[in-house]
Amino acid sequence: MIYITRKESFNAAHKLARKDWSDEQNLAVYGKCANPNWHGHNYQLYVTVKGEINPETGFLVDLKWLKKIINENVVDKIDHRNLNLDVDFMKDQLASTENLAIAIWNILMPLIQEGGATLHSIKLYETENNFVEYLG
Template sequence: MVYLTRVEHFNAAHKLYNPKWSKEQNETVFGKCANEHWHGHNYELFVTIKGKPNPDTGFLFDVKQLSKLIEKYVLDKLDHKNLNLDVDFMQGQMCSTENLAMAIWQQLQPHLPAEVSLHCIKLYETPRIFVEYYGD
């Protein structure tokens, strides 16, 4: 089994705020992330696929094609957007990095060819905080 990772970058704003809770409880749990005026991150996205290399090309999958899929189904929807307001696949859920990584998986998985599969979504919110998601 070969693993291939493509690294991408996007910027997005969000707010962590549970509407069922009081402002005080949100601030206690989420701190500065509950800021009513939002806050942003410079996200680093690592998309790892797995499979066996094609004997004719030696490639697991064309990385240019992988980049185009990530751009179309993820980056175009997330980059320079407000995750809470602008991103259809984040509507109705907390816009945490954990939920965002799972949602990115759901956006990409159906568009990969049968000969490869998604192995991991690694999403850095900051240089010291990241989430890894390996599917259900």
């Protein structure tokens, strides 16, 4: 078994707030992340796949293919967007980094399986100090 990781970057805005809570309650729980005028992050996305090396190619997967899958299905849909308003796969979800990582997993997992590998993890850095890792 071998693991390989592709890193991509995107910028996105969001607000952490529950619609069923008051502004005061959202502020108490989410602090400045509940800013009614939004805020943004420069996200770093790490997609790790695992499997066996193809003896003909010497690859687990072609990284150009993995880059294309990630960009077409995730990055192009969220880069320079508002996660709360513009991103269909985040509709009706709290736009936390945790929920975003799970949504990205759900999009990429079947596509990577079709390509002959297994999705191992999604690691999503919201800041240089905060990240989420999701293993399915």
